Amino acid sequence: MSGHISPTSRGPARRVLREDVADAIRNSIMVGELRRGSRLDVSGLAADLDVSQLPVREALIALSGEGLVRTVPRRGYYVEELDPVDVLDHYEIYGKISGIAAARASREMTDEDIDALQALNDRMRAAEDPQVQEDLNNEIHGRINRVGASRRLRSVLLTLSHGMDVRFGVIIPGWQKNAANEHDAIIAALRVRNSETARAAMEHHLSVNGQRAVDALTEAGFFATADEDPKG
Incomplete structure (x- = not known):
């Protein structure tokens, strides 16, 4: 090994x-x-x-x-040898399903629920410990999914989320600030009960995180290059 x-x-x-x-x-x-x-x-x-x-x-x-x-x-x-498109597709699929949950949550969340999300995001933005940042990030997404996702969607999200349990703060430069800013856009859409904006903001958030992850993994040499034997 x-x-x-x-x-x-x-x-x-x-x-x-x-x-x-x-x-x-x-x-x-x-x-x-x-x-x-x-x-x-x-x-x-x-x-x-x-x-x-x-x-x-x-x-x-x-x-x-x-x-x-x-x-x-x-x-x-x-x-396994992964291609960048494997990672991008995973985030894209997760974003689409999370977008459905966010759209529904915009109709179901109370003002108190949304205030609590903002408080969590403010704590995430201020946190210095990467593990605390990621725990707060997971709590934000988890609360939206618990309110907006059906049992079937939650089961799919749970399965997909296992492929995303990555230390974002380790592999993606500037992850904390970017994620908190994107959460602000999602929370703002939830607050005004705009389901399509909430859906689009969530999809964008996860899609761009996928590209950031690919960029960071490429920089770290995670993916095989064209002149390498793909099976090493």
């Missing part, structure tokens, strides 16, 4: 289930700690994360469904 999972990827010391392990491995892939094409050693990952091998294997199977991990029979698991 060409890399290990750093302590900052591991999260708080607690029993780690499949979803937690998948989050840690996903983050490490997306920030380049686990390099594209590299073999993922199950026992090494289990030791890094202080868990048994079973949740690691379950996590790798789940990540293979997301297209981040490739399973090679009798050889093991490898970090």
